[in-house]
Amino acid sequence: MVKRSKVRVLIAKPGLDGHDRGAKVIARALRDAGFEVIYTGIRQTPEQIAESVVQEDIDVLGLSILSGAHMVLIPKILKLLGEKGIKANEDVLVLAGGIIPPDDAQELEKMGVGRVFGPGSPIEEIIGFIDETVPKLKKFRGES
Amino acid sequence: MINMINELIERMLKGDKRATARLITLVENDEEKAREIVKKIYSNTGRAYIIGITGPPGSGKSTLVDKLIKKARDEGNIVGVIAIDPTSPFTGGALLGDRIRMQRHSTDPGVFIRSMATRGSLGGLAKATNDAIKILDAYGCDIIFVETVGVGQIEVDIVKTADTVVLVTVPGLGDDIQAIKAGLMEIADIFVVNKADKEGAEATMFELELMLDLEKDKWQKSGWRPPVVSTIAFTNKGVDELWGAINEHMEFLLNSGKIKEKRKFRVREEIKAIVSSKIARKIGEKMGEDDIAVLIEMIAKREIDPYSAADLVLEKALGVKV
Numbered sequence: 001m002v003k004r005s006k007v008r009v010l011i012a013k014p015g016l017d018g019h020d021r022g023a024k025v026i027a028r029a030l031r032d033a034g035f036e037v038i039y040t041g042i043r044q045t046p047e048q049i050a051e052s053v054v055q056e057d058i059d060v061l062g063l064s065i066l067s068g069a070h071m072v073l074i075p076k077i078l079k080l081l082g083e084k085g086i087k088a089n090e091d092v093l094v095l096a097g098g099i100i101p102p103d104d105a106q107e108l109e110k111m112g113v114g115r116v117f118g119p120g121s122p123i124e125e126i127i128g129f130i131d132e133t134v135p136k137l138k139k140f141r142g143e144s
Numbered sequence: 145m146i147n148m149i150n151e152l153i154e155r156m157l158k159g160d161k162r163a164t165a166r167l168i169t170l171v172e173n174d175e176e177k178a179r180e181i182v183k184k185i186y187s188n189t190g191r192a193y194i195i196g197i198t199g200p201p202g203s204g205k206s207t208l209v210d211k212l213i214k215k216a217r218d219e220g221n222i223v224g225v226i227a228i229d230p231t232s233p234f235t236g237g238a239l240l241g242d243r244i245r246m247q248r249h250s251t252d253p254g255v256f257i258r259s260m261a262t263r264g265s266l267g268g269l270a271k272a273t274n275d276a277i278k279i280l281d282a283y284g285c286d287i288i289f290v291e292t293v294g295v296g297q298i299e300v301d302i303v304k305t306a307d308t309v310v311l312v313t314v315p316g317l318g319d320d321i322q323a324i325k326a327g328l329m330e331i332a333d334i335f336v337v338n339k340a341d342k343e344g345a346e347a348t349m350f351e352l353e354l355m356l357d358l359e360k361d362k363w364q365k366s367g368w369r370p371p372v373v374s375t376i377a378f379t380n381k382g383v384d385e386l387w388g389a390i391n392e393h394m395e396f397l398l399n400s401g402k403i404k405e406k407r408k409f410r411v412r413e414e415i416k417a418i419v420s421s422k423i424a425r426k427i428g429e430k431m432g433e434d435d436i437a438v439l440i441e442m443i444a445k446r447e448i449d450p451y452s453a454a455d456l457v458l459e460k461a462l463g464v465k466v
Contacts, residue, residue: 005236005263006173031237038240038259040247048250052243055250055257057165084162139169 001131002140004034009060009130012049013042014077017067022097022119026062029123035060035130046073050080058092059137060130065098070108078112088112093133095126149177153184156283161256164283168258171275175425178275188282190407192224193394194290196306198268198328201294203312204338206245207377208386209289213249215387216287223249224285225257226277228270230293238262242291256280267301268292271421274305274414295328303331304413307406308393310386312336313352315344323355332370334389340374340382349374368396427461435460 011027013020020042027039038056040048053061065073074096078088088094093114100108105116115129134140149170155163171178195212197205209225216223227242238261249255258280260270269292270276280288292302302309311332323329337348352372356363363369371389375382397403439456442448448456458466 003236005231005238005261008169027239031232031239032235034232034235034237036231036238036240036261038243041244044247045251048247051250052247054162055165056243056259057162057169086162 002135004131005036007035007059007130007134008056009035009037009062010040010049010052010056010058011037011062011064012040012044012052013064014044014046014049014073015065015067015069016043017065018042019066020064022066023062023064026064026097026123026126030062030127030130033123033127046076046080049077050084050086053081053086053092054084059134059139060093060095062095062097065096065100068099070096070098070100071104074108074113075111089114089136090138093130093137095129097121146180149180149184153181156185156279157188159284164256164279165258167279168272168276171279172260172263172270172272175421178272182275182278185278185282189278190281192277192281192285192288194277194288194306194308195390196290196292196302196309197312198292198295198299198302198309198331199312199336199338200296200314200317203294203314204375204377205291205294205312206242208310208312208336208338208375208383209242209291210246210249211377211380211383212289212387212390213246213255215383217249217252217254221254221286222284223255224277224280224283224288225255225291226260226273226280226288227257227291228260228262228268228273228293231261231263233264236263256283256285262293265301266299268295268299269301269305277305297325297327300328300331304410307397307403308333308390310334310336310390312338313348314339315342315348317348320351320354323351324358329355333368333393334386335370335372336382336386337372337374338377340376345374367400367402368393423458423461427457430461431457 009030011023013023027037030037040052086092089112094112095115096108096113097117100116108116114133117126152163152167156167167181171181197209199205213223229238229240229242231238240259240261243257243259246257262270265271277288290306309331335352337345349372356370373382373386373389375386439453443450443453455466
């Protein structure tokens, strides 16, 4: 397992909804689990998020969206990351949370989102998924 | 591995942000690589001016940095920011929340913001802060802001790192006795009373001025009397004055030649820190947990005292009598 304190997680809320309780709860829980969490808060543009991923050398990007705009915002973020040479599932693990219907979740996972965690997801499940997936990223295999 | 580092450095020197960010991660995570990287980039460093922002939690350091980034950018500088927040002593986790105040600069190509966790350091900075500064310096930053963790009275490592130290305080933290205590109050080149619209701001300004007047000998000798600037970071009030004061201090250091003294002091402190860290690592390599346990047992039985035990540890690790 990769040491959690060396795993950098960015929690951000793209778009215009201001409901950040969920994002804060996740950020805090991941902190308590031993991760290094960067919290950039609400009303982030896809451009701001992609730039933060670069400058902070992020391993896990957690996106919380409750506005319904996930099918616009998340693909845009993935595209911007791609333009910067950052591939989902290879360089960064992208997780999504919030109100995302199952069909959309499937679609997003096809595009590169590692997993969509809906309301009520146990935090242990999210942590378990990160522990399991992060060692597969290029950085931790020593290739990049 | 060496090839990877060389490639990253090459890309960083061409202005690649992603390579720069990867290099900072490497110096944070791996001492051996940090050494390799610093060796290779050192000749490209020494150009940036380093401004330290310190003060208690919630005093408005990040918001002030956000406003100062704007001032520095307006003058055409390439700006780097290293913002430090604490690591949990219990879980090793951290919540880094300084960036949130500066996010409007994220997409500015002339700004690079990096959050760092203390990872066990107690002096207000992270162990890798100095190396991260060198990377941002080599990358091409003209000005680097270093925001410390929220500090109390004794986290003064920033004075070993920054050219100008700005101490941000707020009204209502204590009376004039707090202002004359040793430690943090001694390291400021500029004092800021932020949230100056709060009750007691004038009294805080007055107490600081009074404290400085009592130190007349000190600043008459140094040639610099720290100014006290009042700000309301949120509304930008006083930020021009603060930026003016920082520039004045920079000119003072450059014109008086004191910048050289300051930077020599910094290098001396850095060598000391590297030597201690190397010795600690050597001990870890040469002495197993079992060896230490034997010594502890001997101390517990009063067969040997802790000072003599320490001598034995050093002798074994360094191979010389100390």
